[in-house]
Amino acid sequence: MASYSDPETSDETLARAAQQGEVRALETLLDRHQSKVLRILGFLGVPAQDCEDVAQEVFVRVFRHLKGFRTGQSFGAWIYRVTVNAAHDYRTRKGRRAAGETGWQDGLESAPDERPGPAESARERELREALGQALETLTERERSVFVLRELEGLETAEVARSLGISAITVRRHLFRARRRLRTILADLEKRNPLSVERIVPDGSSHG
Amino acid sequence: MKIGQFFKTSDSSAGRDTLRRAVRATRRTSSDAVLSATARDRILNAARSQAADQPAELFPSLFTAPRRLLVAGALPLILAVGLLVLLNQPAPVAPEPGSTTLQVSKEDGQVFIRIANGSRNHVVYRSTDPDRFDRSTGVKVTDGSFTDAIDDQASLVFYRID
DSSP states (O other), X not given: OOOTTOTTSOHHXXXXXXXXXXXXXXXXXXXXXXXXXXHHHHHTTOOHHHHHHHHHHHHHHHHHTGGGOOXXXXXXHHHHHHHHHHHHHHHHHHTOOSSSXXXXXXXXXXXXXXXXXXXXXXXXXXXXXXXXXXXXXXXXXXXXXXXXXXXXOOOHHHHHHXXXXXXXXXXXXXXXXXXXXXXXXXXXXXXXXXXXXXXXXXXXXXX | OOHHHHHHHHHHHHHHHHHHHHHHHHHHHOOOOOOOHHHHHHHHXXXXXXXXXXXXXXSOOTTSXXXXXXXXXXXXXXXXXXHHHHHHSXXXXXXXXXXXXXXXXXXXXXXXXXXXXXXXXEXXXXXXXXXXXXXXXXXXXXXXXXXXXXXXXXXXXXXXXX
C-alpha cells in the first residue's frame, strides 16, 4: 500500500487515491502545492490579503474536479493552469488593468526570514519592486508565461502544458515579455538608478 | 564604436542585466508561505463534503467510458435490427386487398352497416330483389359506415356495396 506521506509518492498516485476518497492523499497534495500556489498568485498580481482566499478557490476547484483527472495527465501542470485561471478570474472580478496597480510587491513583504545582509536586501527589494511594476505592464498571457518560465523555473514544454498552448507560443510570449521588461527596467534605471554595473567603452566597470 | 550605438548597446545590456538580477532576487527571496490552519480546514472540509454528497453507486453507471463505447458501438446495430423488425411486420388494421369485412346490426328501427375493406368510400344500393339493383338509388358512403331505416313493408332486404 502506498504511503501518502512519502515524498517519493507521485502526485498522480496521490490524485488517484484522492479520487477514491483517500483524505490523507488530499492532505499531502495540499501540503505539497500550497506554497507554490500562493507564490504564483502573488506573482500574478493577487494582493497578499487576498492570496489565501484565491488559493482556497484553487484547491476547492482542483479537488472538485479530481474525478476528471485522467491517468497520464500531469497533476502539476493541471494545478498551474487552475492557479493561473483563478488569478485571471480574480483580476477580472476586481477590474484591474495592467498599469499602475501593484499588489504583487505586497505579497513579497511576507518573505521568509532568511536574510542576506542589509545592503543586499535593499537592492534586492528595489529590484523586486521594479520587476513587480514592470510585470503589471504585460498582457495576462505574457505575464503567466514569464512567471511560470522565469520565476518558477518550469521548462518551456511544461509551461505549454500548463497553459494549454504550444511551445512556440510560449517562446513568442516569453520573447515579448523579456523585451518589454528589459526596456522598462532600463527606463526605470535611468530615472532612478539601481546599483547595477555599467560597462563603459574602455572595458572597465563602475558600480 | 559610434556613440549612439554605444548607448543603445549599453541600455539594452543594462536592461538585460537588470532583468536578470531582478529575476534572481525574486526567485531567491520569494515566499514559501503556507495556508493558515483555517484555510486548510476549509479546503479539506469542502473536499470531504463533496465526496459525501456523491454516494457510492449501487449500480454501475451506464456512462462509464467503456460502457459509453459499447453503447455507441451497439446503437447502429440496435437501430438496424429494429428497422428490420418494423419492416417485416404486417401493416396493422387494414384487411388484405380484395377481402371485405362487414359488421351489420339492427337497432331502434335502423340498420347499421360498417364496411372494412381498406377503403372508406363506397356506394350502397338497396333492393328487395338480389338480382336487380337500381343504380339511381345508390347512396355514397365516405366514412365506411351506412345507416338505413328498416322497411316495414319488406321481410327481406338486400344491399349491394360497391
